Amino acid sequence: MEQRNDFPSKYPVSYPVIGAGGDTGSWRMFRPEIDKDKCIKCLFCWIYCPDGVIDRDNLQINYDFCKGCGICAKECPRNAINMIREE
Amino acid sequence: MSTVYDLKREVEKPERLTGGHRLCAGCGAGVVVSGVLRALEKEDRAVIVNATSCLEVSTFMYPYTAYTDSFIHSAFENSAATCSGAEAAYNALKRRGKIDGTVKFITFAGDGGTYDIGFQSLSGAMERGHDMVYVCYDNEAYMNTGIQRSSSTPRFTRTTTTAVGSAQQGKKQNKKDLTEILVAHNIPYAAQTAPMGNFRDLHSKAYKAIYTPGPCFLNVLSPCPRGWDYPMAKLPEIIKLAVDTCVWPLYEVEEGVWRLSYTPKKKLPVEDFLRSQGRFKHMFKQGNEWMIEEAQQYVDQKWDKLLERTGA
Numbered sequence: 001m002e003q004r005n006d007f008p009s010k011y012p013v014s015y016p017v018i019g020a021g022g023d024t025g026s027w028r029m030f031r032p033e034i035d036k037d038k039c040i041k042c043l044f045c046w047i048y049c050p051d052g053v054i055d056r057d058n059l060q061i062n063y064d065f066c067k068g069c070g071i072c073a074k075e076c077p078r079n080a081i082n083m084i085r086e087e
Numbered sequence: 088m089s090t091v092y093d094l095k096r097e098v099e100k101p102e103r104l105t106g107g108h109r110l111c112a113g114c115g116a117g118v119v120v121s122g123v124l125r126a127l128e129k130e131d132r133a134v135i136v137n138a139t140s141c142l143e144v145s146t147f148m149y150p151y152t153a154y155t156d157s158f159i160h161s162a163f164e165n166s167a168a169t170c171s172g173a174e175a176a177y178n179a180l181k182r183r184g185k186i187d188g189t190v191k192f193i194t195f196a197g198d199g200g201t202y203d204i205g206f207q208s209l210s211g212a213m214e215r216g217h218d219m220v221y222v223c224y225d226n227e228a229y230m231n232t233g234i235q236r237s238s239s240t241p242r243f244t245r246t247t248t249t250a251v252g253s254a255q256q257g258k259k260q261n262k263k264d265l266t267e268i269l270v271a272h273n274i275p276y277a278a279q280t281a282p283m284g285n286f287r288d289l290h291s292k293a294y295k296a297i298y299t300p301g302p303c304f305l306n307v308l309s310p311c312p313r314g315w316d317y318p319m320a321k322l323p324e325i326i327k328l329a330v331d332t333c334v335w336p337l338y339e340v341e342e343g344v345w346r347l348s349y350t351p352k353k354k355l356p357v358e359d360f361l362r363s364q365g366r367f368k369h370m371f372k373q374g375n376e377w378m379i380e381e382a383q384q385y386v387d388q389k390w391d392k393l394l395e396r397t398g399a
Contacts, residue, residue: 012149014158019107020151027112043098047286048323050117053106056098065106069113070320 019065024051028068030083034059038080045072045081092287100129101155108153109145113319115309115326116142118282119224119289120195123305124156126293131189132156134173138166138200141231141311142224163204167212167221170194174217191297192219198239199229202265213272213302220296223265224309234314238263241334242385243378244366246314251369256378261385266306270340275301278339280348281308281326288337288348295341308335316365325363332360333390338397347397354390357383 034045039059046054048071053062073081103124110117120142127133133156137143143160146153161169170192180186196205201223209221228246229235235248241262245251249258266279276299278292289307296303308329312319329335332355337348358379361367370378 014147014150014152016105016153016155016158017107017151018105020105020148020153021107021109021145024107024109043094044285046098047094047122048118048282050110050112050114050121051106051108052102052104052117052121062106067112069322071113071118071322074320075323 023064024067025062025064028063028066028086030068030070031063031086032061032066032068032070032072032081032083034061035080035082038078040078040080042077044075044077048072048075092285092290094285097125097290100125100127103127103133103155104146105153105155109148110141111311111313111319113312113322114141115226115282115311115322116140116197116224118322119222119307119309120146122282122286122289123193123195123222123293123307125286126290126297127191131191133191133193134159134170134177136161136166136170136173136192136194138194138196138205139163139231140195140197140200140224141226142195142197144231163200165208166194166196166200166205167219168208170219170221171212171215171217174219192217193297194219194221196221196223197229197231198223198225198227199231199237201225202239202263203237209269210272213269213274213304215302217302218300220293220303220305222293222296222305222307224307226309226311226314227262228311228314230311230314239265241382243370243382245369246366256369256375257367264389266304266338266340269304269306270343272302273343274304275299276303276339276341277306278304278348279306279335280337280339281330281335283323283326283330283337292339292348295339314366316368317363321363325360328355328360328363331355332357333386334360336390336393338393345393345397347393357386 053066104121135158137160152158174192236246243257245257269277280289280292282289310325331351
């Protein structure tokens, strides 16, 4: 998302951006990877994701912000998400 | 629009809490907030008010916010008052025809900002009857400042201010039942929920709360991996255990009518919930069996009372 400027203000105002807290992907110890062959597109990973980093259309994970909590891998009914240790 | 939950329809909606906020990995608050905001209709805008909390410090870092909607943070004790003021201003502008579309007012606060510090302003806003929703994400202690006890912390819990030692074994008092206190305000809608299963319960309750005119209250269980001491990926499991052991029953009160939303197929012993978290570890030491018994008695007593009220 581009930084919004549709509400110009003379006072200091915060605007919504993706990545308001910076590059939180660097916190990650384990990286979730979706096995597209096993995936049934139930989107349980998406509803549970606390960081909203799973793209609903093509099920891509945004690794810039994914913190690697592993909730998606735990919740996946087909075990299609593997947690792989970051190098 | 119906309140029937259809995941396929929810998928169409834009995400209202963007990624890259600074909540801990696996934090329940992120799940709760995105779950509640998903109940908003696509075309409606929202004003989100936040009491000081983990959620506030991690989603709002000047000059950025992680919310795509308008956001206000004022202070710990007056989030409900701030929200009711914004709602009154909106009504005035609407009356003069200076504002288009529908704007909904949602307050998020932790249990410290709701059960303890923000309680007077919450009670006032509920009494004045503003059209707003107050969502408490209950993680059962002051997690933001380092896991101190709050009045929401259950009995026997280990926190940094209710230590386990020879003088005391965790918190001595029981948890305050805030949802019941809010029901006593005679508000149109109050409910207790948790992000569980396919989120049907959380979603339908959030929808009702947002689109019921008048003040509404949601109390949502939001586990904290740091404070509750469990592996972060276990969040859904912990929530399921809390609901199935009846530690956190799901119910709603609509215009004074109590309704149970979920009855566990098999009511599990409280021990299962306690065992899953490090904050109750001392309860399993030899000689502390009485603690588990008393915790079970308390939960049973509350559950029986709830069954009586809901007529189930």
